[in-house]
Amino acid sequence: MPLSPTDGFKFDLDAKVRGSVNPYFGVYKEPLYSTQIKFEPISRAKWNAVIAVIASKASLISRLLLNEIPDNIEDSFKLLDVNLLPRSRKDFKTSCSCPDYSNPCKHIAGVYYLLAAELDNDPFLLFELRGISREDLKAELAKSPLGQALSAEMNAQEQDLVPVDSYYTKVEGMPVPESTSLKTFWQGEKRLPQTLDTPPTMSVAAIAIKKQGDFPSFWHRDNSFIEAMEELYQRVKTKNKPLL
Template sequence: MAKISRTWWGQRFLEALERCTDPGRLSRGRSYSSPRRLLSFSLEGATIKAKIRGNVNPYFGVYKEPRYQVEIQLRSIPSKAWTGIIQRLGSNAGWLSRLLLNEMPDDIEEAFAASQQTLLPGSEKDLKTDCTCPDWANPCKHVAGVYYHVAHLLDHDPFLLFQLRGLSKEKLQQKLAKTPLGQALANELLPQEELTPEGVSHRYPQPNLHPVEKNLTYKAFWSGHSLPDRSGHPQEAPREGAPRPSSGVPALLIKKQGDYPPFWERDNSFIEAMEHIYQQVQAKNKESL
């Protein structure tokens, strides 16, 4: 079975929930995180709201497919505590650089511990859940399904944890940019204005343009005009034994996507998978390369 979360912080989120709740009941709700079950999901501030598709069960008198409303809140960290946390995050180059790369530092809880806070759920007091289903247990399988969906979202956006604790990604970046170390990296921390692309001359020559006669027939066009002359094309096949031009960082566009880009649904790393494919292609076409 595919893993719900593939990053260490997504896994740590689920492990923290297992410590706060019944692990067995939490795992039984995994199927409710699928798109077939999860009808809607929204994050309003620090509050998660979702609609879950339930089961028809004639034994219990449920003949019409039920829809349940789920609401989850993590305990917000007080603003006074956030001040100390931001100062510690902003004074540590390792933490700051990892956050800039959209990654969660593996020892980030140290920045919260000094303020007697935790980023991940630490106890039942950190979680407030509600579901309209008749199950008395907490979490019910519908709440557990939403937990798993959140863990999946954390793979692509670790800043979601900060938002669930009461501090949005935008405010976090603004506060980090005001710290001494953050001021030196303000251009990277704060969103930049969208730049208008400027036209540049390309490397290919302009084609030779020929005036077209008015009222030109199809027969006259196809019989009297040839294709453009491409003899001046700058890209020529390299001579045998000639050194090949360098292309900069190998597979730069692939590596910029990261290990788990949004379109990659498999459990293994996207970069590792592409490297394996490149090696196979290179081995298969070794003679022609």
């Protein structure tokens, strides 16, 4: 994996910051201070692990290959207990040649603002500060199965449009039999069975009612629902016996 060296604080941001003239402190000429921010790069082994996680997620690798930073990119780093964005002062060191004893001083704070503006314009700069360039990151992602498929699709050449005679599907003719019977046309070649088998009688009478149980949810009386229905059916049967 052709990554840049990642031992110690190797990725430095050096800036020359103009100071202020202050005769009260004996500063009669505009000073020029050297301000430095040193970022701790992520080790090569951890970058390999992070790239493997990113390469397994199509939503992440597709946006990175399109030069976009996913909003949830930090989640892949957290899975491996790594952080892309600086989490604490341990992830970077700052220094300034000005006489101010505080750290960060106003010159370092100014460089912070400039760095934030640069990251807004090019978020991939953060990857470089953490140990991998944009080109190396995309090259490693393109080696994965998802990366190969996406790269092939992105690099695919557009096919030329082929003119057609019609926008509709061409009608194809089918052979027609020499003689056609109207009876066969309407009834079909295979006749349906003339008789239908009668369904077997149920071994349990009124099974639909008995499945509800003695006290179904809609039954609010104290007596059994099944007994009440049996009595009702018996009355109907007795009343209509002459008609049966």
